[in-house]
Amino acid sequence: MSITTDTTNYLSNLLIPSAYKFATQKHGSFIEGTKHSINETSIDIIDPSTGRVITQVSETDEETVDRAVLSAKRAFDESWGHMAASQREASLHRLADLIEENAAELAQYDALEGGKPVSQVETVDLPLAIEQFRYYAGWPTKLRGDTVPAASASTAHVFTHKKPRGVVAAITPWNFPLCQAAIKIAPALAAGNTVVLKPSELTSLSSLRLAELAMEAGLPAGTLNVVTGTGANTGHHLVSHPAVNMISFTGSEKVGRHIAGQAGQDLKPVALELGGKNPNIILPDADIAKAAQYAATTAYFYSGQVCFSGSRLMVDRSVLDEVLEAIQTHAEDLVLGHGLDRSTTMGPLSSDTHRNKVEGYLEEVTINGGEIAFGGLRPEKGNSDGFFLQPTAIVGPPDITPAVEEEIFGPVLIVQPFDDIEEVITRANKGKYGLSAGLWTNDVRNAHRISQRLEAGTVWVNTYSDWHATAPFGGFKNSGMGGKDNGAEGIEKFLDTQTIWMSLE
Template sequence: MATVALDPRLDSKTSQFISGKHRMLIDGKFVAAASGKTLPVYNPSTGEVMADVPEAEAGDVDRAVRAARRAFDEGPWSQFAANRITASQRGRLLNKLADLMETHLEELAELESMDNGKPLSVARVADVPLAIDLFRYMAGWATKITGNTFPISFPGDFLSYTLREPIGVVGQIIPWNFPLLMAAWKLGPALAAGNTVVLKLAEQTPLSGLRLAELIQEAGFPEGVVNILTGYGEGAGAPLASHDLVDKVAFTGSTEVGKLIVKAATGNLKKVTLELGGKSPAIVFPDADLDKAIAGTASAIFFNHGQCCCAGSRLMVHERVYDQVVEGVSKIADSIRVGSGLDPETQMGPLVSEEQYNRVTGYIDSGLQEGAKATAGGRQKADKGYFVHPTVLTRTTPEMKVVREEIFGPVVCAQPFSDADIDRIAREANDSIYGLAASVWTQNISIANKMARRIRSGTVWINCHNVFDAALPFGGYKQSGWGREMGAEVLNNYTEVKAVTTAL
């Protein structure tokens, strides 16, 4: 139960949900953890507990996985069931879920703001609509997952074709930076392809996912097809990743935890996809439209409080325009209004947790101690809540921790470059263990596309940053992950290919 009064600006339905008794979805039923344990959910704006949710452990994970296994092997979701749900019906269920989410858009946006701290204005126009769009996009794919026929050259007369089939039981673990959207990114393609799912929500931000579980039930998904758990990584995430009845695990989060997921998956050699960390460069050439480049690179790092895996956290600017760009980005940083996500004037909310607050401010301190200069922001202690002001660090060098490591907060490291050789610029941009995203700012379309070819990352934006669409694949090179989210490409994560040959 909530231990403090909730913000009076919340809609009564949202307040009622937050203050209610929360349960996990396992095998079509809302249940408590077998142990009876709960974990607290904190309001990032105040640091106070606002709800309690079940703390799933290995036994709860096993219940959920076995339910998903039965649903895949024996229930109407099975491709072999006499009364099986067809691909068209799967698509209609996903569309119905999207319709229900649209009906409850404002409630979901408020839950996202309370859970994560992000401005309600952003959740209302970005997080929730993008999640709805993802489910609708994947609903269309449910009837279009096909194989091919092949004119093989083996002597004789044969008919050869491929089938693209669901993998089976999928364990999914999502992060806290975009809770509802990440749930959609994971659930949409897995369900469209015909898999069953056990989804573990981030312990910091479980509320929108639990409300989504209620809408999934209302939409009419069969028992066991979608199971949604709350719990800590060690207690619930680890046993899900290692469970022998799970055929595939999909994880979004830090690179460090991603490596643990890989180790956990070796028991039965389950398939693994990973969307991990980043240290993305935003590269500004001297001929760029500076007004757009300044606004765009500021948004690249400060959107969602910098809590984006693809945040433009390395600002690389040609020395001819370096001072102008840094001054412009610093002015934007200083002008950003930081406050409660429910305040309509807020442009940046708090970080998600005390742990994240300590991590980000620790990096700021580290950078300053190593010789960096803050031209905006810096460490500022809030009276309550996990607020960090947008920070611009200059005088940074490639050896500094703030330049090498992912901070995952509103902190950008600005560095000038003088080279005109795009190969050298690309080598500097690629000097990272990560390869998730990058942006290039120039009016020279030839340079832009040459840079796009040379940068080793899964996404390159030209004269923009943080542009996402359900049709666009997203994922990383190097230690930024395996596989892709969204687009037609994501369906490869959730299907197996079977070759069938018949002698005629």
């Protein structure tokens, strides 16, 4: 496909001038503080709201990945890795300021490439990204080791020292491009590492712009490099590079297993944040109106393309009809449209291929006993060229069906009635994932007892999707390994502990 005059004309009416200029350029990788020319092998960036080509980015080859990694290694060895902690803090604070100053531009890139409503990017993604840099900017001067009591204090002084790992390969998904980049980059840089970032080939613009802002903030050239391209090519070269000291990946379980296998062969530390099929449980004593509102919001936010979406709603049978009616009312009020249209409250799916996959789950689940309560279709009129799908609810599918067990990653809410608390706890814990869960009850005893028995890294009680840079986030079971995001745990995974023995004899 090619970029046409018609495409650039329609974008000029949607984007602010700075965003329009950047978005319609062809982009190569960003290495050593410099933007490279696009490779002969390039990837079309598609606007999922229209199906049109926005621009192109490089499919970064092995030689260019090598330059990026070696650039990061030089920056680690010669500057950033040995910079005074107070200087790293100041640089990260300046970068947070620049993200905030350029928030309107950055929000438009994620809304354009991902289809997420720009109002949601501005109120959710951008504040979270800025918060990550501000929070971790405070950490460099707080990192310290311990004095360890030795067998005999008169013969040895033993202490520990926290050391950065070196070059970190950070691989981010398409659904939260800037936010996920910040979640990885901010703690990695605060710990003294340098980073080579590979964003999704579907959503690369905000990451490339972030690298430019990092140079403007005064980070040494090579501290943050960005290589664009597919996982099979660019990602593979990055993960297997011998000078990469650690891998941090967020994405699908399938790709996470592959990366973990490669990391295991090379004996590299790896941190994985993978998928989830998250139970959201409503007991009959809950505030039903509030629970239903949150259930609908988390199911259809960003068209359900969120790893911690409450995509499996488990409702006490006595309040099932009331909950379902409220969710359908919310779904019918959603406005499907272009991500850059401020009237839009739900955008498209990420690609036509992904929409076809989601529709495959809908077909399967009805065959296996589920009933579509509402939705399930492409919009009949309007949005015909975008990758849209109506918000959908499916009631009653058996636990063993793929739509219940697997992450659909679309605007599809699985609704399952239950009759007993012990039953619902057992069923909620039965799956292979353990990323997050929700619980709605006004009984404080049940709130404590049930939440602690749920096999999930995060449990929200009488709320859902709350998030802060201070609160650890990460899953159990097949939802992740290698450490949590956020908080002290979010930076600890980017550090090694060195023990030093000083003889006093």
